[in-house]
Amino acid sequence: MKQRAFAALAAAWAALAAAQQPAAPPPPPSFAAPNLTPAGVRAMAANCAPCHGTDGRPAAGSSVAPLAGQAREAIVEKMNGFKEGKREATLMHQIARGFGDAEIAALADYFSHQRR
């Protein structure tokens, strides 16, 4: 009887301790490897269109920088500047941090080959 009471108390104590533990951080995501085939890069680059225009050609009257036909190196440098917080931005630092070096290089290459 005494032993059972003790076991119940121990279980309650363990539950309380578990409840007081800070929540474990969520496991890191298992992202699929980036698709750097031409179709994969084209699909990735399509995400830039809402702000920079289809294929990086902004609409008339847009005040956002064009991407189409820009030098590959210049795009890589800007993206890395955003990523490292060295280049002033409203939101591009937040977007750039979503992409790895290989993705940034592939996107820069893609936009450098689009007609202005």
Added chain:
Amino acid sequence: MRRRDFLKAGAGAAAATLAGCASAPGAAARARVVVVGGGYGGATAARYIRRLDPAIEVVLVEPNEAFVSCPISNMVLGGFKSMADITVPYAGLAAHGVRVVRDTATAVDPQAKQVRLAGGDTLAYDRAIVSPGVDFMWEALPGMARAEAQTTVLHAWKAGPQTQMLRRQLEAMPDGGVFVLSIPEAPYRCPPGPYERACQVAAYFKAAKPRSKVLLLDANGDVISKGALFKKAWSEIYRDIIEYRPNSKAVDVDAAARVVKLEFGDVKGDVLNVLPPMKAGSVAAAFITVNRRWCEVDWITYESKAAPGVHVLGDSLQIAPLMPKSATMANGHGKVCAAAVVALLNGQPPNPSPTLINTCYSMVSDKLAIHVSTVHKYDQKDRTMKTVPGSGGLSAGMNELEGAYAMSWAKNIWEDALA
């Protein structure tokens, strides 16, 4: 009758070519995709399929004559934009070879592979893309069931005639009146939209009716998007105009008395603007799999978990973690889905690692904006889209540069979806 026969003949031809496609990939097959709904998701998907593979026939079914944008429509309420400013014709899609059929799709039949139209026609498809936006759950507000209630208490949550009507109600309201905006529990279309609307209406009141008030009744426990930024705008720009009440869920509306009934107490206003709880658009009802409200899809192809060959986009979706029901997201869904549908129709594997970027601006005055941004990638293990750790974020503060970027965003996304 003649037109119906023509459509049926076209459908038969498409079905015949599909068989050819399956047996001989790369042959001169002409597959047909029917897109239901010409909003941000559907219009984008239609345009991108034609851009990626002009051999695919694309039919877009849309009841409205022109596209009217929900984003920026709050500025019509503020008096800073006109309906013409947020309206884009569908002619651009037609120039891409998209056949735009002005009708309402009433059902998508995955067995027969047909879309049925209110006008009586049927359209056969090889793949259907359903992007119908949201429907309102009027049953949550019994007093709104009456048609006359719905013409006096507006939602203006689908940009169009109601946007103009609500603006007129605000113009007709005497100075000293109260505009009551009721916000449903999340998830709903455009999480920051109601808080932006409060700013826009308050901007109008500040200039034209300075003794008037905006009263926000939020079913949620706090501002669910860009909270600190909106609260700063409310206290710094609209201090004595906007009042925010959290945990204030509407349970009914008395339209004639202009009263919103909450769980505890009634609130009377001069202009009521009630956003009912929302669910997937009715034509997607057969593909709803979550809480009788939303549609689940495979995030690589956007194919419905309820029906093969049917893809669902935009606000009808059961969202992935931290993915808002926004225009930019629907535009992104449209492009990932378009590429996947083109791949599948050509016997190719779809992109196994799709990426989405969300950028969402809110105009807190005629010139100042704030944003939230996220980057989403496909998680192989959990088979969902997840945000990239360390990416995304909010504005440092409201500012004019982002106001200019927000206007640019509208121009660019309208072209990307419709030009």
